Amino acid sequence: MTSRRRVRPGGGFTVDTMGAERGDEPRSRPTLRDVGRLAGVTGATASYVLNGRADGQVSAETSARVLRAAAELGYRPNSAARALRTRRHRIVGLVLGEVHHNPPPIWAMAGAHDEARARGHSLLVTNAIGTRAGLRRAFDELLDRQVDSIVVAVSGTRAVPVPTPIDGTPVVLVNCFPTPDGVPCVLPEEEAGGRAAADFVLAQGHRRVALLAGVASLWATQARVRGYRSALACAGLPDDDGLVRYGTYRMASGYHLAREVLGGSPPPTALLCGNDRMALGAYVAVAEAGLRIPDDVSVMGYDDEPELASEAVPALSTVRLPYEAMGQWAVRQLLSGAYDTLPPRTLIPCEVVPRDSVAPPTRVQTATR
């Protein structure tokens, strides 16, 4: 076996068949070489054809033969070999915040998935517990797999400590921003969203509208509250602090806050909730108070959770958080080569989704407890 001195100068031509022939393995997948053999050409030629790089290189009938052979054999390119050779794995890595509890990142995943697939990439998903170490682990897993790019999606808009180093792998953050700065992110235009919610209700004629906000310390919460206040101000309404309450973004919180606020006098005629779940809590409180939605009180949600807002009774008017769009956007930037020119922050608008829970105030409404 001395032959394998690569090429002996002077050229002996010892095809070193061995490898391929001694096969007898159960039945390994057909390789490019197998396709070529069946079509009477080399593996290389088969590669050209199968990769569409055959224009004017390979004759039409040869191409056809190759294609037929590939189909017959059920040929599937070996992704590892291809990745090894091209240095592109065609995989985008997705880091999710705690999956079990938070639906939002899932919608971002849906968007990211569709965009990735459309561009011939696959999605490698990993779950990260909210700690810095958890994130590091998630990134390491992805980096070990040599994903070409990384998307991070969490639910509550917040600062995320992006691990370094990341081996030059491009990263985009969805619904969160990096600390320290350095990687681009997409965020919902929360302030405009809060403002849109308030405007929507104001436009129906409401004048006493309460804001049952979420967790006070969060960036998103504050932005929405700013939007709300600016809408009130523009409408020439007083800034009544009694009408703004902070909660936890959970159903129970919506329930309790709604009770409180409905007990005031005069009670508000519209409730703007921090998210859809709080709105659902408010639904129960309103019903318990003997009031009807939207006849006696209008209720507005936030998020537009699929299968939740649209199916409440009455269907919940809300503001759609563009998670899916953000996920899609992130992957598109990553794969389109636009990455290097991305601004530090990109804002995506939130649209009001009008449904049945908001209507004009009918008369002077009184809370009959």
Place this chain on the structure above:
Amino acid sequence: MTSRRRVRPGGGFTVDTMGAERGDEPRSRPTLRDVGRLAGVTGATASYVLNGRADGQVSAETSARVLRAAAELGYRPNSAARALRTRRHRIVGLVLGEVHHNPPPIWAMAGAHDEARARGHSLLVTNAIGTRAGLRRAFDELLDRQVDSIVVAVSGTRAVPVPTPIDGTPVVLVNCFPTPDGVPCVLPEEEAGGRAAADFVLAQGHRRVALLAGVASLWATQARVRGYRSALACAGLPDDDGLVRYGTYRMASGYHLAREVLGGSPPPTALLCGNDRMALGAYVAVAEAGLRIPDDVSVMGYDDEPELASEAVPALSTVRLPYEAMGQWAVRQLLSGAYDTLPPRTLIPCEVVPRDSVAPPTRVQTATR
């Protein structure tokens, strides 16, 4: 080395450039050879050490040097090269039912992810629209990537047409069963679950318990109803058809069914709902009827949706569907080598999660509408 055309004969070391360089490649990753070089050994030796196969093969200090070198360089094995060589990609593919609308598969994903990671595998996720062609596409994507195994998770327990061929890749179905038979699946023990829910309420002393079931045609629905009926029968209660209603598994359905049933006379003292969302709908109907939970009516959910059941007001007693456990189980079977001996169907129990929405009936309850 005279061969390589691009290498100038006699020449020193003109790295081949083109392919690699044109990528402007700033700094390619360190390879096993680099690690070896830095440690003063060959790549092969470094491989031994780094893969723990160095026992008695490589001296302790050599090992230490290698380890140090690897750390210093931030060495990460190239997964493609490894996969190519070992023919194991260490990836499990996950096919999800429509992600946007259905939370359940997500919990299965969480379980699958954790188990996979614990075994050094990664999760490649793909979304499949519910059609046969959609499934085929999803499988093809996974097969193209040469995942080592596949898990399919959908939300409504139903028959799934598993695409063939699958190149010998092992497949496990979560929360659904295959048509035609042939691949193993895991299902929740729905009948026992339905029975447990009824028993739980019966044990509190309820005698008129209504079942607000989901979609009548579904396997899971029917199994749960069977469980319910058997519980009633065992308790010596009549099988009153007026107390079983079918709906859609949506909130609105729970709301309307609850209204109907609450208007009957005498009204039931307990409501068993097809899922948590229907229970939430029932919450509103109950409140509107001027009744309180659990004082006047007990309500029981099904699923134990994270962040939903536990946060309702009052917290919803329910039956936990073991999605996460099923996802985990599936991956474990796939990766533990037990696959070949799996029975066609495996059932995982559903546990009652007692919370605050169920209590003993207090007195003769009257529905005051």
Place this chain on the structure above:
DNA sequence: CTGTTAGCGCCTTCAG
């Protein structure tokens, strides 16, 4: 227009 060849980075006998 088609075939040959040399690796991508890794693992694994096989020699020394």
Place this chain on the structure above:
DNA sequence: CTGAAGGCGCTAACAG
């Protein structure tokens, strides 16, 4: 105990 060598399946440069 260590090093050399070959090849996994594919692509890209080149030769005929």
